[in-house]
Amino acid sequence: MARNRSLEMGELTDTAYYILLCFVQENHGYVVMQAVEEMTNGQFSIGPASLYSTIQKLQSADLIEITELGDKKKKTYRATGKGIELLKQEVERRRDMVQHAEEILKSAGEL
Amino acid sequence: MARNRSLEMGELTDTAYYILLCFVQENHGYVVMQAVEEMTNGQFSIGPASLYSTIQKLQSADLIEITELGDKKKKTYRATGKGIELLKQEVERRRDMVQHAEEILKSAGEL
DNA sequence: CGAAATATATCATTAAGTGATATATGTGTC
DNA sequence: GACACATATATCACTTAATGATATATTTCG
Numbered sequence: 001m002a003r004n005r006s007l008e009m010g011e012l013t014d015t016a017y018y019i020l021l022c023f024v025q026e027n028h029g030y031v032v033m034q035a036v037e038e039m040t041n042g043q044f045s046i047g048p049a050s051l052y053s054t055i056q057k058l059q060s061a062d063l064i065e066i067t068e069l070g071d072k073k074k075k076t077y078r079a080t081g082k083g084i085e086l087l088k089q090e091v092e093r094r095r096d097m098v099q100h101a102e103e104i105l106k107s108a109g110e111l
Numbered sequence: 112m113a114r115n116r117s118l119e120m121g122e123l124t125d126t127a128y129y130i131l132l133c134f135v136q137e138n139h140g141y142v143v144m145q146a147v148e149e150m151t152n153g154q155f156s157i158g159p160a161s162l163y164s165t166i167q168k169l170q171s172a173d174l175i176e177i178t179e180l181g182d183k184k185k186k187t188y189r190a191t192g193k194g195i196e197l198l199k200q201e202v203e204r205r206r207d208m209v210q211h212a213e214e215i216l217k218s219a220g221e222l
Numbered sequence: 223c224g225a226a227a228t229a230t231a232t233c234a235t236t237a238a239g240t241g242a243t244a245t246a247t248g249t250g251t252c
Numbered sequence: 253g254a255c256a257c258a259t260a261t262a263t264c265a266c267t268t269a270a271t272g273a274t275a276t277a278t279t280t281c282g
Contacts, residue, residue, distance in 0.1 A: 003125060003239060006269080011125075013269070014208070021212050024219045030229045039211050043204065050270050052231060074229070084221055091212045093154065094205045097125070100150050101132050101202045108135045110195055124238070141260045160240050163262060185260070
C-alpha cells in the first residue's frame with residue numbers, strides 16, 4: 001500500500017508496520033526478515049531492499065533509533081517513544097478496519 | 112501501502128480494501144469517498160484520482176463488476192464472488208496483524 | 223579451509239497514490 | 253429559468269513506496 005507520504009501523514013504501510021513492530025525489542029535489521037516470515041507463515045515477506053530503505057525512512061521520521069552495542073560492526077535498532085505511540089495508533093486503525101469490514105459483510109449476509 | 116503488484120499477489124492496499132468493501136453492496140463509485148470518510152471519521156480519505164484508478168484495477172482483476180442499472184448514465188459496481196473471498200482473506204490478514212502487534216507489545220510491557 | 227548463514231547496502235525499475243483539474247448531471251430555491 | 257451546490261466520473265503529471273537483482277563483509281561450524 002504504497003500510500004503516498006504515509007509517514008508524514010502518520011500512517012504506516014504494512015511493510016513499515018512490521019518493521020517497526022520488530023523493533024519494539026532491540027534488534028538487528030536482519031531479524032525483521034526472518035521474524036516477519038515466521039510470524040505470517042510466509043504470507044508476508046520483506047526483502048533486503050524494502051527492509052533497509054524503510055529502516056532509513058523510519059529513522060528519519062524519528063520512529064526508530066540506532067542503539068550502538070558493544071561491537072561497532074553490527075547495528076541494532078529500537079523503536080522510539082514516538083514510534084511506539086504511532087504503532088499503537090496503527091494497531092487501532094487496523095482493528096477498526098477489521099470491524100468496518102465485519103459490519104458490512106455481516107449485514108450483507110456474507111459472514 | 113503501495114505494496115508492489117499487490118493485487119496479483121492477492122493483497123489489498125488500504126485504499127483497495129476500503130473500495131472493495133464499499134462494493135459489497137451495489138454502489139456508485141462516488142459513494143466510496145463519502146462512506147470511507149464517514150466510517151473512519153476523516154482519518155482515512157480517498158480522492159477521485161485514487162478512487163477511479165483503483166476501481167479500474169479492481170475491475171481488471173475481476174474483483175468488482177459493473178452492474179448496469181435502469182439509467183445508463185451512472186455506473187454502479189458490485190464485488191464479485193472472487194472479490195468477496197479476497198476481502199474476507201484480507202480481513203483475516205489484518206486481524207492477524209493486530210494480534211501479532213498485541214503479543215509483542217504486551218510482552219514488552221507496552222500494553 | 224570452505225560452505226552456509228548472518229548482516230547490510232545500493233541501483234534501477236515498477237506500482238500505488240495523489241493533487242490538480244475538467245466536465246457533466248441532478249436538485250433545490252429564489 | 254438562472255444560480256448555486258452536491259453528485260458523479262475521468263485523466264494527466266508527479267511523488268512515494270516496494271522490489272528484484274546484485275554486491276559485499278562477517279560469522280559460524282563442520
